[in-house]
Amino acid sequence: MEEKRAAVLDDPASSSGYEIVHSKSKVFYPEFERKTDLKHQTHYCPGCGHGVAHKLIAEALEDLELQNDTILVSPVGCSVFAYYYFDVGNVQVAHGRAPAAATGLKRACPDKIVIAYQGDGDLAAIGTAEIIHAANRGEKITIFFVNNTIYGMTGGQMAPTTLVGQKSTTSPWGRRPVNEGFPLHMSELLSSLEAPVYIERVALSDNKNIMKARRAVRKALEKQRDGAGFSFVEILSPCPTIWGKDPMEARRWVAETMIPNFPLNVFRDRKVEIPVNNAPPQKTIAELIGIEKKVDGKTSEPARNHRFHDLTIKIAGFGGQGVLLLGQLLAEMGMREGLEVSWLPSYGPEMRSGSAHCHICLSKERIGSPLISQPSVLIAMNELSLRKFASQVAPGGVIIYGRTALPVDFSCPQAQIVCIPASELADKLGSAKVANVVMMGALLEETECLSPATAMQVLEAKVKNPALLELDRKALDAGRLYIDDTVAVGAVTQADGFAQ
Amino acid sequence: MRQLCKGNVAIIKGALLAGCRAYYGYPITPASEIAEAAALYIPQVGGTFVQAESETASINMVYGAASAGIRVMTASSGPGLSLMQEGMSYLAGAELPCVIVDVMRGGPGLGNIAPEQSDYFAMVKGGGHGNYRNLVLAPASVQEMAELTVLAFDLADKYRNPAVVLTDGFVGQMMEPLDLEYREVVAPPKPWAVQGTAETRKNMVSSIFLETDDLEQHQRQLEAKYQRAQNSETRWEEYCTEDAEVLVIGYGIVSRVLRSAVDQARNRGIKVGLFRPISLWPFPAKELVRAAGRTERILVSELSNGQMLEDVRLALDGKKPVAFYGRVGGNVPTVEELTEKIEEQMAVSA
Numbered sequence: 051m052e053e054k055r056a057a058v059l060d061d062p063a064s065s066s067g068y069e070i071v072h073s074k075s076k077v078f079y080p081e082f083e084r085k086t087d088l089k090h091q092t093h094y095c096p097g098c099g100h101g102v103a104h105k106l107i108a109e110a111l112e113d114l115e116l117q118n119d120t121i122l123v124s125p126v127g128c129s130v131f132a133y134y135y136f137d138v139g140n141v142q143v144a145h146g147r148a149p150a151a152a153t154g155l156k157r158a159c160p161d162k163i164v165i166a167y168q169g170d171g172d173l174a175a176i177g178t179a180e181i182i183h184a185a186n187r188g189e190k191i192t193i194f195f196v197n198n199t200i201y202g203m204t205g206g207q208m209a210p211t212t213l214v215g216q217k218s219t220t221s222p223w224g225r226r227p228v229n230e231g232f233p234l235h236m237s238e239l240l241s242s243l244e245a246p247v248y249i250e251r252v253a254l255s256d257n258k259n260i261m262k263a264r265r266a267v268r269k270a271l272e273k274q275r276d277g278a279g280f281s282f283v284e285i286l287s288p289c290p291t292i293w294g295k296d297p298m299e300a301r302r303w304v305a306e307t308m309i310p311n312f313p314l315n316v317f318r319d320r321k322v323e324i325p326v327n328n329a330p331p332q333k334t335i336a337e338l339i340g341i342e343k344k345v346d347g348k349t350s351e352p353a354r355n356h357r358f359h360d361l362t363i364k365i366a367g368f369g370g371q372g373v374l375l376l377g378q379l380l381a382e383m384g385m386r387e388g389l390e391v392s393w394l395p396s397y398g399p400e401m402r403s404g405s406a407h408c409h410i411c412l413s414k415e416r417i418g419s420p421l422i423s424q425p426s427v428l429i430a431m432n433e434l435s436l437r438k439f440a441s442q443v444a445p446g447g448v449i450i451y452g453r454t455a456l457p458v459d460f461s462c463p464q465a466q467i468v469c470i471p472a473s474e475l476a477d478k479l480g481s482a483k484v485a486n487v488v489m490m491g492a493l494l495e496e497t498e499c500l501s502p503a504t505a506m507q508v509l510e511a512k513v514k515n516p517a518l519l520e521l522d523r524k525a526l527d528a529g530r531l532y533i534d535d536t537v538a539v540g541a542v543t544q545a546d547g548f549a550q
Numbered sequence: 551m552r553q554l555c556k557g558n559v560a561i562i563k564g565a566l567l568a569g570c571r572a573y574y575g576y577p578i579t580p581a582s583e584i585a586e587a588a589a590l591y592i593p594q595v596g597g598t599f600v601q602a603e604s605e606t607a608s609i610n611m612v613y614g615a616a617s618a619g620i621r622v623m624t625a626s627s628g629p630g631l632s633l634m635q636e637g638m639s640y641l642a643g644a645e646l647p648c649v650i651v652d653v654m655r656g657g658p659g660l661g662n663i664a665p666e667q668s669d670y671f672a673m674v675k676g677g678g679h680g681n682y683r684n685l686v687l688a689p690a691s692v693q694e695m696a697e698l699t700v701l702a703f704d705l706a707d708k709y710r711n712p713a714v715v716l717t718d719g720f721v722g723q724m725m726e727p728l729d730l731e732y733r734e735v736v737a738p739p740k741p742w743a744v745q746g747t748a749e750t751r752k753n754m755v756s757s758i759f760l761e762t763d764d765l766e767q768h769q770r771q772l773e774a775k776y777q778r779a780q781n782s783e784t785r786w787e788e789y790c791t792e793d794a795e796v797l798v799i800g801y802g803i804v805s806r807v808l809r810s811a812v813d814q815a816r817n818r819g820i821k822v823g824l825f826r827p828i829s830l831w832p833f834p835a836k837e838l839v840r841a842a843g844r845t846e847r848i849l850v851s852e853l854s855n856g857q858m859l860e861d862v863r864l865a866l867d868g869k870k871p872v873a874f875y876g877r878v879g880g881n882v883p884t885v886e887e888l889t890e891k892i893e894e895q896m897a898v899s900a
């Protein structure tokens with residue numbers, strides 16, 4: 051524990067002044083067993099607001115009969131040991147993260163009462179993102195925010211709520227907005243959000259205000275009990291030790307200096323109608339992850355007698371040419387024909403503008419590297435890809451190039467090259483989008499690696515719109531026919547054998 | 551029934567099978583499909599998906615859900631995992647079970663989105679503060695993405711400890727056949743959980759032990775638990791090691807390329823075998839020593855500057871020379887490249 055607090059705790063002279071809680075709520079443990087010593091008193095300094103805030107919360111939980119239902123999330127700060135005192139389920143969390151942990155707890159236990167208790171360093175500095183987003187999501191939790199304008203536990207450093215001009219160990223000349231900015235007003239800030247149902251700032255300055263605080267604490271918990279939404283109570287709270295004041299002076303300082311800077315107010319008290327649109331359908335796990343019992347028996351085709359042992363295909367083109375999808379279709383077909391398959395895409399932002407490529411392995415055995423350095427087939431959808439990848443093709447391999455003819459200056463002696471104006475053929479069918487299916491037709495006709503019937507099965511399974519499916523069928527046929535015709539006029543030779 | 555599935559999606563299919571009903575995460579390439587699959591699937595079985603404001607928040611939401619005793623997970627890649635280190639330390643300290651997936655990408659800093667294996671130290675040695683361990687599993691295929699996620703949930707509960715599925719951009723992005731069988735999930739009872747009930751009212755989840763002796767005792771108990779895991783949770787795979795004169799070692803995507811390189815080198819008459827750690831923590835040190843016992847040369851390959859390499863060297867304790875070949879920056883070695891490295895090893899030992 052940090053030195054200053056330890057010093058306060060260890061000083062026997064100061065311990066005589068500790069608040070000893072006698073008439074305790076039964077939501078407090080009768081004896082503070084989790085403390086190592088002084089099991090009848092809290093670890094808080096005399097006149098500390100945390101003790102009072104604890105009392106108000108314990109009483110409210112008792113009166114509302116919520117003790118068994120409550121989970122208290124304690125923060126890092128002087129109240130880190132809130133679990134010493136509260137006889138409820140306790141979860142202690144990292145500095146500032148209470149609203150996130152409370153979110154996880156509440157979503158797991160939606161009918162329970164989840165409270166996050168936080169100081170101003172915890173909530174308004176290190177945990178600012180967590181509190182704003184928990185509030186904005188309208189988490190049905192309650193936050194008790196103890197604002198004492200200072201870091202108590204670590205010995206009096208500046209807090210986000212430290213007042214302009216207020217001295218701290220890290221603002222030795224008083225908070226200077228030019229260097230440290232202005233105090234954060236968390237209640238006001240959260241009040242700009244849609245979702246919260248209840249936001250109030252109260253003060254532990256005098257009995258009248260403590261009574262108001264008691265009502266606010268209770269109301270916040272009632273809101274949660276009734277499932278209304280996010281409730282938040284900011285409690286202006288004395289820290290006599292760090293402020294260097296006696297308890298009475300400290301209370302007065304809350305009244306006279308804090309309140310004018312942090313006006314007490316009910317910032318939000320309303321019903322918030324949160325639309326529950328588009329509720330997700332409910333399914334069984336088996337349905338969802340595709341392991342329902344086989345329905346039609348034809349989900350997996352018997353292995354065909356493939357002529358290759360391994361076939362590696364690289365497909366490359368511009369993003370948007372359906373390069374990745376074509377690869378997936380081939381992998382799916384291979385799988386249906388009983389082969390081992392892998393599909394490895396280029397991924398990330400470069401797909402959106404520039405080029406895309408993917409690697410497909412088809413094999414009769416477990417596949418080692420899904421990354422191909424020497425494809426047996428290259429499907430090049432554009433000139434760039436042809437030039438970039440042709441030299442990688444294995445000797446005796448095949449290149450299928452998606453244009454009418456090769457660039458004049460291009461040659462690739464180790465491979466057989468087939469040209470097909472895929473985009474033009476696709477355009478003629480009515481959509482340039484099916485150029486990739488035209489290329490698939492060419493591949494199947496040229497290499498006979500997979501069966502066109504499997505191609506149609508896969509397309510049928512993927513394409514639900516009958517008009518589009520018909521278009522795909524035509525594209526597949528167009529690709530096959532074109533190769534057939536080309537071969538007939540002897541432009542290229544059939545490539546049956548692949549480099550292993 | 552086999553289905554063609556992306557590695558990242560297989561993680562969530564495994565998670566659903568394992569009874570995971572809560573996912574908290576933040577998008578990042580190349581892990582985003584995990585969050586997307588979680589967003590699509592988990593609410594359809596009545597579970598929770600929340601896109602958090604940051605990985606810091608995600609891991610603390612996981613902390614909260616785990617405190618309540620439900621099976622919960624998150625996933626990210628390097629930069630996100632860096633933000634989660636605080637939470638992972640707290641989870642280990644508070645002995646909370648959960649599953650964390652790291653689909654590794656190039657670093658340090660923003661690096662790039664291509665695959666690396668450079669988070670090994672952070673995940674295996676513990677990137678957060680304090681003496682703690684993560685259980686770490688390293689899938690090398692889409693099938694294993696699902697299966698090891700299921701195992702990660704089981705181990706996390708068994709040891710009350712975070713379990714990490716450590717993979718990379720390629721295994722996350724690639725598609726392969728996935729074959730899952732339905733299984734009934736029997737998560738162990740969690741009498742320590744805090745659930746807002748009379749029975750659990752006395753429970754407390756915390757990592758604070760103010761007294762030095764208490765914290766020492768707590769750590770001794772964690773250490774004993776880690777020792778138990780060390781004794782019984784090592785997992786590995788061997789390929790062609792029986793007669794190997796050269797042993798190559800790699801995990802995840804590299805083990806896949808190495809497997810092909812082993813085939814290629816064997817075609818060229820080199821007796822080489824592959825040792826693939828599946829659990830990175832606990833590291834299969836004893837098994838590695840056994841497999842290495844028969845070989846003369848050892849080659850480690852990683853997509854890093856030599857991180858797992860240290861564990862290999864520790865395991866072998868200077869008894870064998872260990873060579874290293876690493877690629878970084880998102881480059882993955884080709885089969886030919888690794889075959890060449892294997893041939894070099896033969897040349898050295900000849």
Ligand SMILES: Cc1ncc(C[n+]2csc(CCOP(=O)(O)OP(=O)(O)O)c2C)c(N)n1
Nearest residue numbers: 126127128145169170171172200201202203
């Ligand atoms: C990540 C991290 N940073 C810093 C700390 C040290 N620390 C502990 S409590 C605290 C400030 C607490 O102040 P506040 O939230 O205002 O609570 P108070 O003690 O005043 O009740 C700090 C900075 C920590 N525990 N964790």
Ligand code: SF4
Nearest residue numbers: 094095098128202289
């Ligand atoms: S230092 Fe301040 S906040 Fe902390 S216990 Fe003492 S009076 Fe309370």
